[in-house]
Amino acid sequence: MKKLWIVLKKKSQETLGAIRLFLAPGVKAFLKVYRPAKKYALIVWAFLGKIVRWLFSATNERRAPMATAGIIALLILFGFMYVYPFLYMISYSFMDATDVVNPLVEYVPTHLVLTNYIAAITTLDYGKNLGETLLISFIPSVLQCVSTSLIGYALSRFHFPGKKILIFCILLTFIVPSQVTMIPTVIILTKIQIIDTLWSYVALAGLGQGLRSAVFILIFYQFFNQIPHSVEESAKIDGANPFVIFWKIGIPTALPAFLLSFLLSFVWYYNETTLTTIYLGNDLTTLTTQLLVFKSTYETLYTGKNINEAIYMAGTLLTILPLIAIYFVTQKFFVEGIDKAGITGE
Amino acid sequence: MKFLHWPLFKKGKASKKEGGHEKNDLGIALLFSAPWLLGFFVFSVYPLIQSFLFSFNNVTVTTTGIVQKSLGWDNFLAVLTADPDFITDLESYLQEMLIYVPVIIVVSLVLALLLNSLRHGKGFFRTIFFLPVIISSGPVISLFISQGVASFPGASTLNYTLLAESVPDFLVGLLKTLITSFIMILWLSGIQTLIFLAGLQKLDRSMYEAAKIDGASGWECFWKITLPALNPVIVINVIFTVVFQSTFSLNPIIAKIASDMFAVGKGYGYACAEAWVYFLVLLLVLGFFLLIFRSKKHRRSYQQE
Numbered sequence: 057m058k059k060l061w062i063v064l065k066k067k068s069q070e071t072l073g074a075i076r077l078f079l080a081p082g083v084k085a086f087l088k089v090y091r092p093a094k095k096y097a098l099i100v101w102a103f104l105g106k107i108v109r110w111l112f113s114a115t116n117e118r119r120a121p122m123a124t125a126g127i128i129a130l131l132i133l134f135g136f137m138y139v140y141p142f143l144y145m146i147s148y149s150f151m152d153a154t155d156v157v158n159p160l161v162e163y164v165p166t167h168l169v170l171t172n173y174i175a176a177i178t179t180l181d182y183g184k185n186l187g188e189t190l191l192i193s194f195i196p197s198v199l200q201c202v203s204t205s206l207i208g209y210a211l212s213r214f215h216f217p218g219k220k221i222l223i224f225c226i227l228l229t230f231i232v233p234s235q236v237t238m239i240p241t242v243i244i245l246t247k248i249q250i251i252d253t254l255w256s257y258v259a260l261a262g263l264g265q266g267l268r269s270a271v272f273i274l275i276f277y278q279f280f281n282q283i284p285h286s287v288e289e290s291a292k293i294d295g296a297n298p299f300v301i302f303w304k305i306g307i308p309t310a311l312p313a314f315l316l317s318f319l320l321s322f323v324w325y326y327n328e329t330t331l332t333t334i335y336l337g338n339d340l341t342t343l344t345t346q347l348l349v350f351k352s353t354y355e356t357l358y359t360g361k362n363i364n365e366a367i368y369m370a371g372t373l374l375t376i377l378p379l380i381a382i383y384f385v386t387q388k389f390f391v392e393g394i395d396k397a398g399i400t401g402e
Numbered sequence: 403m404k405f406l407h408w409p410l411f412k413k414g415k416a417s418k419k420e421g422g423h424e425k426n427d428l429g430i431a432l433l434f435s436a437p438w439l440l441g442f443f444v445f446s447v448y449p450l451i452q453s454f455l456f457s458f459n460n461v462t463v464t465t466t467g468i469v470q471k472s473l474g475w476d477n478f479l480a481v482l483t484a485d486p487d488f489i490t491d492l493e494s495y496l497q498e499m500l501i502y503v504p505v506i507i508v509v510s511l512v513l514a515l516l517l518n519s520l521r522h523g524k525g526f527f528r529t530i531f532f533l534p535v536i537i538s539s540g541p542v543i544s545l546f547i548s549q550g551v552a553s554f555p556g557a558s559t560l561n562y563t564l565l566a567e568s569v570p571d572f573l574v575g576l577l578k579t580l581i582t583s584f585i586m587i588l589w590l591s592g593i594q595t596l597i598f599l600a601g602l603q604k605l606d607r608s609m610y611e612a613a614k615i616d617g618a619s620g621w622e623c624f625w626k627i628t629l630p631a632l633n634p635v636i637v638i639n640v641i642f643t644v645v646f647q648s649t650f651s652l653n654p655i656i657a658k659i660a661s662d663m664f665a666v667g668k669g670y671g672y673a674c675a676e677a678w679v680y681f682l683v684l685l686l687v688l689g690f691f692l693l694i695f696r697s698k699k700h701r702r703s704y705q706q707e
Contacts, residue, residue: 119519127516128523134513135530137585141546203437210434214427222435229446233649233684235659236677239456239670240449242663243468263441268649273438298430327540330660344540372542379536387529394596395603 149173149370156364169366176371179354180346186378189326189342192254196261197321200272201314203264208276209306213288213298230270234331242334252337257325260335267324267331272317279313279396280306316393319386326379343375453674461670470671477675488676491654492683499647499687501579502587506643507636507695510591514598515628532596534589539650547583590647594639601635602628633695640691648684655680 114120143163148156149172151165176182207226211219241260245251250259260266264273283305291301307314329345346353350371354363383390432439457477459470481488513531517524537543565574580587605628613623650656659680663673 124520127519131513131516131520131527134516134588135527137588138530138534141585141589203441207435207438210431214431214434216426216428216431225442225446229442231645231685231688232446232450233656233677233681235656236453236674236681237446237449238660238677239663239674240452241445243452243463244444244449260441260445262437263445264438265441265445269438298427298434302434323536324539327537329541330656334660344542347545348541368545372545376537376540376542380533383533383536387532390535391525391528391532391596394593395600 145369145373148366149373151366153364153366156366172366172370173374175354175358175367176374179350179357179367180343180371180374181341182343182374185341185343185346188340189344190378192257192332192336192340192342193322193325195254196257196266196325197318199258199262200264200266200269200321201317203262204269204272204317205276205307205310205314207264208273209280209302211273212277212280213283213301213306226270226273229265230268234267238331238334245335251335252339254336254340256335267321267328272321275313275317275393276310279310283309312389312393312396315386315389319382319390319393322382323379343378347371347375453677456671457675457678459671461674463670473671477672478679480672481675481679487658488655488679491658492680495648495653495655496683496687497575497579499644501576502590502647503640503643503691505580505587506591506594507639509588510594510598510639511632511636513591513595514602515624517595517599518602528596528599532592535592538586538589538592539646543586543589547586590643593646594643597639597642598632598635601632605631636695637692640695641688644684644688644691648687 111122112120147163150168152169155165245256250256351363460473462469609627659673659676662668
């Protein structure tokens with residue numbers, strides 16, 4: 057038994073030796089590569105570790121870079137969702153009728169088609185309606201700025217009894233939906249015979265009852281509050297009356313408020329459809345009201361032709377194009393205005 | 403919240419000037435607010451009273467003038483019981499509010515927090531997030547919803563049947579609204595995001611430093627410092643959101659009221675009754691959300707007692 061064991065041991069040792077001999081050149085070659093590779097791998101590993109540690113480490117001065125990257129990734133995701141409808145609209149507006157129904161054509165049109173835009177321009181009566189829209193948005197916005205800045209100034213700079221009641225009334229006009237007062241307003245406007253004309257908007261906006269006037273009063277109130285009392289006092293000592301102070305100090309201080317109010321008001325008037333059709337009737341039409349009846353207009357203009365999504369999208373894009381243009385020129389005032397307006401309070 | 407710091411809510415005399423002497427500028431103030439006051443009485447107070455009276459009458463406009471016939475509560479009864487369209491519109495309005503307001507508040511708060519934690523590139527993202535504000539008040543937005551652009555690509559293909567078996571229909575409806583109009587909800591939170599951002603930038607940094615020294619984590623800081631400090635801003639945003647969404651010109655109820663004005667068998671009186679019912683519902687919704695998001699200060703003071 058013991059002999060057998062010895063024999064087996066010997067045999068196995070011999071086999072192992074043979075294997076070792078057989079593998080020796082390979083192992084040597086392997087080690088020749090492996091040893092330096094291991095060294096480099098350790099260096100790279102240490103380096104990677106450092107990077108990772110740096111990515112995830114935060115100090116008092118800075119956040120971990122990974123966290124920043126995550127935040128930016130999230131913001132980009134949200135940003136994409138924000139612009140997705142625009143991208144969709146742009147890509148669809150250049151498609152022809154076959155692309156629209158073709159399920160294989162997802163986002164990129166097979167060839168660019170401009171006929172959609174031509175059809176949309178004729179359907180919207182673009183030239184005429186753009187002019188009217190700008191007029192309808194511009195005039196009430198200016199007037200609204202004037203009337204709301206006046207009362208905002210009064211609330212901010214003067215002391216008088218009944219201020220609380222006045223502010224309550226302003227909040228009331230903010231909360232009451234326009235359709236509650238719409239019907240009697242139509243009757244009044246009919247009585248003084250300015251319904252169906254731009255004068256109805258002029259009267260409402262000029263008297264501070266335009267679209268969301270209360271918001272603008274709030275904005276002006278906040279801005280006028282920022283004028284130091286000392287400035288006003290010294291102007292008074294120099295003999296300036298309240299109108300001069302308003303003109304020379306109030307308006308320049310609140311210039312961002314004027315811009316913000318004008319722009320917001322412009323956009324809101326531009327987008328208003330229900331009140332525009334009710335107060336302005338059919339004589340003046342805006343692009344947005346035209347867009348609401350886009351389909352029926354198209355079908356009467358081009359009898360026999362079916363409207364497709366592409367033409368719709370072209371029409372939509374054309375409708376909001378002026379707004380987008382205005383926004384990109386003035387976005388600084390929008391954004392910074394809201395920042396400064398202090399609607400948030402302290 | 404400046405809103406509530408307005409003299410209306412201030413205790414004591416607001417008329418005390420910095421110099422200590424009291425002054426009354428009633429005359430000049432009246433002059434400055436004259437246009438608004440005139441407009442307020444002609445185009446707000448009078449119409450408000452008139453429409454309230456109209457809602458109890460059958461109003462017909464003839465060539466000689468307006469003929470009113472008293473109906474008592476009939477208009478309101480008809481609106482609430484005999485008009486299926488109005489009730490369904492009201493239901494969908496409530497459902498929308500239930501989804502839109504909390505989601506808008508949460509999304510805009512998250513976006514504002516993310517933006518606020520950026521050091522560079524804040525302006526770029528702000529521009530993108532505010533972009534929809536110039537469009538979202540117009541008819542384009544409802545067009546988007548009808549075209550299915552208001553949601554993620556592919557959201558329209560989702561199947562809810564499996565869910566509908568185990569969850570009540572109402573909740574499935576809410577989820578459906580949320581998914582199918584998620585991008586629209588994002589779009590509607592532009593102004594709110596900016597307001598939150600402005601609020602965040604005014605927070606006192608030293609509070610956070612103190613909390614950090616005491617070993618508070620970022621998460622704790624958010625719940626214990628940021629959120630309570632933002633509470634007034636949240637309330638403002640809730641008011642803005644509810645009022646803006648409710649007075650949105652393409653809201654189905656508003657469109658219905660506008661069309662019912664001239665509808666046969668309905669007319670001005672009926673439309674006024676609808677408008678008043680809607681106004682009351684709006685007030686209820688506003689009250690409900692204010693109750694939920696109300697300032698936590700009161701609660702805490704009760705606890706201390």
